Amino acid sequence: MEFATPLVPARLIRRYKRFLADIRLENGHEVTAHCANPGSMMGLAEPGAKIWVEPNADPKKKLKFGWRLVDHENGHFTGVDTSIPNKVVKTALLAHQIPGLPNYDMVRPEVRYGASSRVDFLLSGEGPDTYVEVKSATLSRRSGLAEFPDSVTARGAKHLDALAQMARTGHRAVMIYLVQRTDCTAMTLAADLDPAYATGFARAQNAGVQVLALRCHITPKAIIPDRAILFEP
Numbered sequence: 001m002e003f004a005t006p007l008v009p010a011r012l013i014r015r016y017k018r019f020l021a022d023i024r025l026e027n028g029h030e031v032t033a034h035c036a037n038p039g040s041m042m043g044l045a046e047p048g049a050k051i052w053v054e055p056n057a058d059p060k061k062k063l064k065f066g067w068r069l070v071d072h073e074n075g076h077f078t079g080v081d082t083s084i085p086n087k088v089v090k091t092a093l094l095a096h097q098i099p100g101l102p103n104y105d106m107v108r109p110e111v112r113y114g115a116s117s118r119v120d121f122l123l124s125g126e127g128p129d130t131y132v133e134v135k136s137a138t139l140s141r142r143s144g145l146a147e148f149p150d151s152v153t154a155r156g157a158k159h160l161d162a163l164a165q166m167a168r169t170g171h172r173a174v175m176i177y178l179v180q181r182t183d184c185t186a187m188t189l190a191a192d193l194d195p196a197y198a199t200g201f202a203r204a205q206n207a208g209v210q211v212l213a214l215r216c217h218i219t220p221k222a223i224i225p226d227r228a229i230l231f232e233p
Contacts, residue, residue, distance in 0.1 A: 001088045007052040007068055007220040015045040021067050023053060033065035036081045040151040042139055044070050044078055052077075052220045069220060072183065077218040078138050079180035084223055085136040086120055088216070089176060092225045093121060093132075099228055100212055102127055102172060114162030130172040133159045137179045137187060137213070146184035146213070148177055149194050157200040164207035173209045179229065180216055186230040187213040201233065 013022040013030065021035045033053050035041075052069040070078040086109070092098050093107045104125035111122040113131060123130040139150040149156055163173040179187055191198035205211065213231040217224045 001084065001091055001224065002222040003054055003068065003220075005054050005056060007054050009071070009220075010051050010053050010065075012045065012047060012049045012051050014047055015041065020063075021045075023051065023065065023067070031065060032063055033067045034061075034063045035067045036083050037067075037138075038082065039138070039149065039153075041080060042150045043141070044080060044138060069218065071220075076181070076183040077220075078182075079136075079216065079218055079223050080138060082136045085134050085178040085180065088223055088225060089132075089134045089178060089214075090121065093123070097225060098176070098212070098214065100210070101132075101174065102130055104130060114165055117159065117162045119162070128171045130174060131163060131166045132174045132176060133163055134176045134178060137177045138181060139190060140181055140184055141190075144183065144185050146177075146179045146181055146187040147190040147193075148187070149190060149197055152194045153197055157194075157197045160197070160200040160204040160209070163209045164204040167204070167208035173204075173207075175204065175209055175211050177211070177213045177231070178216065178225070179213055180218065180223070182216065182218050184215065184229070186232055188232045205233070 010023040010025050015021040021033045023033050050071040053065040104123035106124040108122045110118045113119045119131045120134045121132040137146045137148040139147040167173040213229050215226045215229045217226045
């Protein structure tokens, strides 16, 4: 997925109220940017960090910049916009570029399922339907190891239970963790941050939910799925 507008570099002043970030552009101007990430962003929101933001000229938008990347200034990037993973995965699904999935010829987003949920993607084709949920993994507290979640996520646990129910009724269910970091080669759960999510994950795996961790190639121009990496529950 290529960014619609070329990103520009900036420095983070502070992130606050979850969805707002004060930043300093290269020309010295200080502005407020939208931060599309409801999580804690642990390790990614340090004042002074180099970041990349996307400008917009939409008169309907009050904030004229959106925070997209953290630049670790060592050749590695982290994508912080949680709305991007579904776009990245949708493009890859339509191009049949995600390994480990059954043959399918139809990709439908946001289909109702479970008690009161919408699955990110429903794949239809040969055999049972495949229900796919997508989560963005950006936390890394150990070198080379990505983690999810970075804070308590009751919504994430609900999605695991819904996938488990689909698996129990004979459908195929897949949880895709899109690792929006270029410095990680494996992934695990942050069970200490959300024990309930880890418990729900174990239930889902026991029910037959498949887990896939995908690393991304990230630059200020695009975010593209790279390859599957080891998942260590």
